[in-house]
Amino acid sequence: MRALTGLWRWRHNPVRRRTDLAEAWVALVALLLVAVAAPVAGCLAGAAAQDSLQRSARQQQHARHLVTATVVRNLGGAMPESDPDTSATREPHSRVLASWTGPDGTAQHGPLLTDLRSPHRGDRFGLWTDPHGRITARPLDSATATTHAVLAGLGTALLTAGLVEGGRRLAVWRLVRRRYARWDQAWDRAGPDWGKAGTGS
Incomplete structure (x- = not known):
């Protein structure tokens, strides 16, 4: 929600900087990835673990x-x-x-x-x-195999969400650094005369 609000707020704002808009887009993309990619990755990992563990359980029940x-x-x-x-x-x-x-x-x-x-x-x-x-x-029983598969899916979803959030924080950190660097450049251009009476007139 904050990502959408940020994008709307900066859409036509006259004091908007490019880094402000980029930060809002990064937040929106991260939100979409956490909402969509993390559950999909968890489901895929859980399904793969379920197939593997159930196959292993059947083999063990046959061999033991x-x-x-x-x-x-x-x-x-x-x-x-x-x-x-x-x-x-x-x-x-x-x-x-x-x-x-x-x-x-x-x-x-x-x-x-x-x-x-x-x-x-x-x-x-x-x-x-x-x-x-x-x-x-x-031998491993079917219920225990399913429990392990569910835990594997949840772990994968949480890991994916954590990686996305880490990527978002890294991107915002770089944007903030770029913003500060531009401020420093602007202060350097203003020179030592900034604030003196009659400067620029």
């Missing part, structure tokens, strides 16, 4: 399998582990020696963490593995 592991023995000790897909820290995890069968039928065993409160021999729990039975992280 939930198997049932059996506790062989409790290794003692517990430690809290934060799940990156949840906002809070989950219950403390217990270290156990467990055995499980991979999706390809191979028998596996090894130490790992379980969220069983007090694990005993023979207790069962779920475990994510790759096709060969090696332990892996839980």
Whole structure:
């Protein structure tokens, strides 16, 4: 709004300088870019991230399998582990020696963490593995992928708006410097006689 008001105000103003009009045009162009280019860039980035993340989520869900592991023995000790897909820290995890069968039928065993409160021999729990039975992280789900894509779109829109505003400020700074330089030149032309009685008459 200020850009439009500035353009209208300087349209036929007799004291208008070229830098005043240029500054108003720069503000108008920046306003249009923030209003149009930033949302478009955010939507494009969000859509690209959504496609990539959903494809990755489908690949992970296809390649990772939930198997049932059996506790062989409790290794003692517990430690809290934060799940990156949840906002809070989950219950403390217990270290156990467990055995499980991979999706390809191979028998596996090894130490790992379980969220069983007090694990005993023979207790069962779920475990994510790759096709060969090696332990892996839980696959990315569709909702989490969408959340990350939305955040990527918002970040891109904000970054675009910030770059446009930075460009506008740089352009205005240069215009102000040019305006001051012209004032200095005008003062130099006035010379040391400026303000004396009879000067110029």
